Amino acid sequence: xxxxxxxxxxxxxxxxxxxxxxxxxxxxxxxxxxxxxxxxxxxxxxxxxxxxxxxxxxxxxxxxxxxxxxxxxxxxxxxxxxxxxxxxxxxxxxxxxxxxxxxxxxxxxxxxxxxxxxxxxxxxxxxxxxxxxxxxxxxxxxxxxxxxxxxxxxxxxxxxxxxxxxxxxxxxxxxxxxxxxxxxxxxxxxxxxxxxxxxxxxxxxxxxxxxxxxxxxxxxxxxxxxxxxxxxxxxxxxxxxxxxxxxxxxxxxxxxxxxxxxxx
Amino acid sequence: xxxxxxxxxxxxxxxxxxxxxxxxxxxxxxxxxxxxxxxxxxxxxxxxxxxxxxxxxxxxxxxxxxxxxxxxxxxxxxxxxxxxxxxxxxxxxxxxxxxxxxxxxxxxxxxxxxxxxxxxxxxxxxxxxxxxxxxxxxxxxxxxxxxxxxxxxxxxxxxxxxxxxxxxxxxxxxxxxxxxxxxxxxxxxxxxxxxxxxxxxxxxxxxxxxxxxxxxxxxxxxxxxxxxxxxxxxxxxxxxxxxxxxxxxxxxxxxxxxxxxxxxxxxxxxxxxxxxxxxxxxxxxxxxxxxxxxxxxxxxxxxxxxxxxxxxxxxxxxxxxxxxxxx
Numbered sequence: 343x344x345x346x347x348x349x350x351x352x353x354x355x356x357x358x359x360x361x362x363x364x365x366x367x368x369x370x371x372x373x374x375x376x377x378x379x380x381x382x383x384x385x386x387x388x389x390x391x392x393x394x395x396x397x398x399x400x401x402x403x404x405x406x407x408x409x410x411x412x413x414x415x416x417x418x419x420x421x422x423x424x425x426x427x428x429x430x431x432x433x434x435x436x437x438x439x440x441x442x443x444x445x446x447x448x449x450x451x452x453x454x455x456x457x458x459x460x461x462x463x464x465x466x467x468x469x470x471x472x473x474x475x476x477x478x479x480x481x482x483x484x485x486x487x488x489x490x491x492x493x494x495x496x497x498x499x500x501x502x503x504x505x506x507x508x509x510x511x512x513x514x515x516x517x518x519x520x521x522x523x524x525x526x527x528x529x530x531x532x533x534x535x536x537x538x539x540x541x542x543x544x545x546x547x548x549x550x551x552x553x554x555x556x557x558x559x560x561x562x563x564x565x566x567x568x569x570x571x572x573x574x575x576x577x578x579x580x581x582x583x584x585x586x587x588x589x590x591x592x593x594x595x596x597x598x599x600x601x602x603x604x605x606x
Numbered sequence: 607x608x609x610x611x612x613x614x615x616x617x618x619x620x621x622x623x624x625x626x627x628x629x630x631x632x633x634x635x636x637x638x639x640x641x642x643x644x645x646x647x648x649x650x651x652x653x654x655x656x657x658x659x660x661x662x663x664x665x666x667x668x669x670x671x672x673x674x675x676x677x678x679x680x681x682x683x684x685x686x687x688x689x690x691x692x693x694x695x696x697x698x699x700x701x702x703x704x705x706x707x708x709x710x711x712x713x714x715x716x717x718x719x720x721x722x723x724x725x726x727x728x729x730x731x732x733x734x735x736x737x738x739x740x741x742x743x744x745x746x747x748x749x750x751x752x753x754x755x756x757x758x759x760x761x762x763x764x765x766x767x768x769x770x771x772x773x774x775x776x777x778x779x780x781x782x783x784x785x786x787x788x789x790x791x792x793x794x795x796x797x798x799x800x801x802x803x804x805x806x807x808x809x810x811x812x813x814x815x816x817x818x819x820x821x822x823x824x825x826x827x828x829x830x831x832x833x834x835x836x837x838x839x840x841x842x843x844x845x846x847x848x849x850x851x852x853x854x855x856x857x858x859x860x861x862x863x864x865x866x867x868x869x870x871x872x873x874x875x876x877x878x879x880x881x882x883x884x885x886x887x888x889x890x891x892x893x894x895x896x897x898x899x900x901x902x903x904x905x906x907x908x909x910x911x912x913x914x915x916x917x918x919x920x921x922x923x924x925x926x927x928x929x930x931x932x933x
Binding site: 349352353356357360363364367439440441442443445446447448449514594595596597598 | 619622670674677678679680681698699700702703705707709712714716718719723727730731732733
């Protein structure tokens with residue numbers, strides 16, 4: 343069992359390594375993608391600087407907390423899109439019959455499929471996330487906690503992408519649903535949760551768990567509470583389990599396809 | 607010893623039936639109609655260890671669906687599959703260590719990597735120790751003559767070179783059965799011949815069982831001793847190549863260059879395919895008339911040159927497909 347887990351880990355790392363090698367074929371494109379993503383994220387901070395020059399507190403967040411929020415959001419997004427980019431293209435992978443190659447291999451189909459692609463710009467998100475973390479929380483322990491939290495957040499985002507992408511086993515054009523669902527997870531991520539009220543707030547801690555990926559980690563980084571950490575870890579575990587269940591249930595309905603395809 | 611056993615295998619697909627045009631699209635939004643397509647119906651066959659079997663049929667016959675069920679890609683609706691004693695539904699990972707697959711229409715290799723790096727990756731997938739992978743790569747690259755381009759990125763290789771690499775990647779873990787789905791699709795005749803020779807050599811050297819689907823009759827004729835034909839999801843023929851030829855080759859083609867014109871129009875058992883005066887091409891049905899009798903009718907003294915040949919396998923297979931269509 344332990345050897346199998348070790349071997350699976352080795353394959354996932356190799357797969358990510360090879361996918362990264364592909365992205366690095368063109369130095370200019372690779373570096374531009376990374377740098378522009380950092381600049382893109384940084385440009386939004388200017389708007390917050392302007393807002394905080396007018397008032398000290400927005401939605402219950404100080405400027406420092408907003409920086410942390412951006413760090414956590416970019417970090418979780420970076421982890422998910424860098425290591426598991428193909429989770430976001432799972433719907434197309436299923437409908438185009440591209441799972442065939444992974445099914446005939448003696449490894450975990452889902453992990454093999456989602457680690458087969460990396461998104462270069464997500465490296466920019468990760469770098470940006472750590473810049474924000476270092477600027478606000480300067481202690482080593484905070485950086486460690488931050489790392490743990492963005493990994494949990496990345497896992498939750500990936501799990502949601504897998505669940506939404508797996509709908510393709512049941513419905514045609516589920517890629518549109520997946521795109522909308524994944525979009526909500528990022529659209530709400532960069533605003534202080536105090537500005538959301540009522541039903542929206544409930545949704546942000548349940549169906550669209552932006553609160554668990556972003557808001558609770560920001561609270562943890564400013565005021566650590568074990569119960570909050572438990573919520574994040576627990577939620578991540580449930581999402582992983584759910585993602586595997588939905589994917590493998592759906593796999594029984596997989597109909598492959600005879601489209602010509604290449605592994606590029 | 608049977609390495610593949612298939613019993614009562616069935617697979618049905620539910621396909622949405624859409625009416626014509628935009629109006630039809632709107633209508634099917636609210637009242638979708640589905641059609642059940644029985645892709646595979648009660649198929650039964652066995653394959654022995656070391657056999658090279660051709661699994662053929664026209665487009666949409668159910669070949670790919672069957673091969674995908676045998677390799678664990680698709681779940682059958684009904685029936686039993688046993689590959690080396692394993693059920694692909696229940697023991698997918700175990701089975702994957704024992705079989706190799708090459709889908710001519712779907713590449714498994716990373717195109718930006720060299721074949722060597724790809725083979726190393728596949729070695730890791732099958733948990734093969736580094737040294738053993740190195741040895742295997744060396745051995746297979748010699749057998750498949752890959753030395754020249756083993757360090758060139760796959761995207762820069764020709765189609766023939768890629769297919770050779772695909773086959774090597776599928777052999778890195780010494781599979782006992784190799785499933786080849788249209789391995790020579792899109793290749794030129796020389797490369798096809800080369801691939802066939804390599805498959806043959808591999809079967810001889812490693813005793814690998816080969817399960818081949820192809821539309822190319824030369825692939826089938828030159829590689830396989832047994833043919834299984836499937837049409838409309840049903841098994842229509844399971845016979846040795848020898849028997850197939852013996853039963854269906856009761857027709858001979860006679861092409862003759864004559865000194866004088868001969869009239870064979872009303873002769874029983876003879877069909878005139880081409881008559882250009884002194885050049886004659888006829889088909890002799892040997893169940894009705896022997897070739898010797900046909901030659902007598904032509905008069906041996908009247909023949910300048912003659913060529914007697916079998917009907918091409920392609921025509922035989924087409925005839926079998928057509929017979930099934932007519933039923």
